[in-house]
Amino acid sequence: MDAEGISAVVVTVSDRSAAGAREDASGPVAVAALRDAGFACDAAVVVPDGAASVESALRAALDSGARLIVTTGGTGLAPRDETPEGTARVLEREIPGLAEELRRRSAAEKPAGMLSRGLAGTSRRALIVNLPGSPAAVASGIPVILSVARHVLDQLTGGDHG
Numbered sequence: 001m002d003a004e005g006i007s008a009v010v011v012t013v014s015d016r017s018a019a020g021a022r023e024d025a026s027g028p029v030a031v032a033a034l035r036d037a038g039f040a041c042d043a044a045v046v047v048p049d050g051a052a053s054v055e056s057a058l059r060a061a062l063d064s065g066a067r068l069i070v071t072t073g074g075t076g077l078a079p080r081d082e083t084p085e086g087t088a089r090v091l092e093r094e095i096p097g098l099a100e101e102l103r104r105r106s107a108a109e110k111p112a113g114m115l116s117r118g119l120a121g122t123s124r125r126a127l128i129v130n131l132p133g134s135p136a137a138v139a140s141g142i143p144v145i146l147s148v149a150r151h152v153l154d155q156l157t158g159g160d161h162g
Contacts, residue, residue: 003038003150006068009061010034010044011054013074013083014133018048026072026138030131033142037149039068049074054086058128062090067126067153070145073133075118083130084117091121091128098129098148102141106132109140125156 012027027044034041045061047053054074061069074083098120106113116137118130127149131141 005040006038006153007064007066008034008039008041008068008070009064009066010041011057011061011069011071012044012046012133013049013054013057013071014046015049015080017046025135026131026133029135029138030070030072030142033139033146034068034070037146044072049080049082051082051086051089054083055089058087058090058123062124062126067156068145068149069126069128070142071118071128071130072138075116075130075132077115077117081117084119087119087121087128087130090123091119092123094119094121095127095152096120098144102129102131102144105140105144106137109136113137122152122156125153127152127156 010027010030012024016022017024024046031041031044047057074081103116116132120129129145131138
């Protein structure tokens with residue numbers, strides 16, 4: 001399956017960026033990488049932290065026809081870091097191996113990477129993956145996602161295992 005024209009959405013989860021107090025640094029990294037891979041991807045959607053806002057943004061992306069949704073931020077241990085909780089409300093099937101590989105690679109670069117609680121999975125005909133909010137974590141995580149995204153999306157539409 002070629003990524004050309006497949007709709008992707010990036011959701012940045014950050015109270016400060018949503019309030020305009022800090023520029024979104026991680027969302028544009030994800031958007032650029034997805035566009036470079038051939039996905040049709042608008043600028044990142046920025047929402048505040050919290051499970052409800054994440055759930056709402058993911059459902060809106062699914063309703064818009066997105067096939068690949070990447071979130072950045074809200075995967076840590078701070079009280080408002082609830083991206084995994086909001087994502088869990090939307091996922092139909094988890095893909096633990098993908099989330100584990102993202103943590104493994106991140107921890108190899110920086111020990112705190114093992115603290116990410118990000119999820120990966122599918123809903124409807126889309127792949128949804130949570131990444132930490134740092135630009136470096138996004139830059140190292142997107143290639144992992146892209147290494148399997150086309151195969152996942154093909155499988156979700158009944159493709160063969162080839």
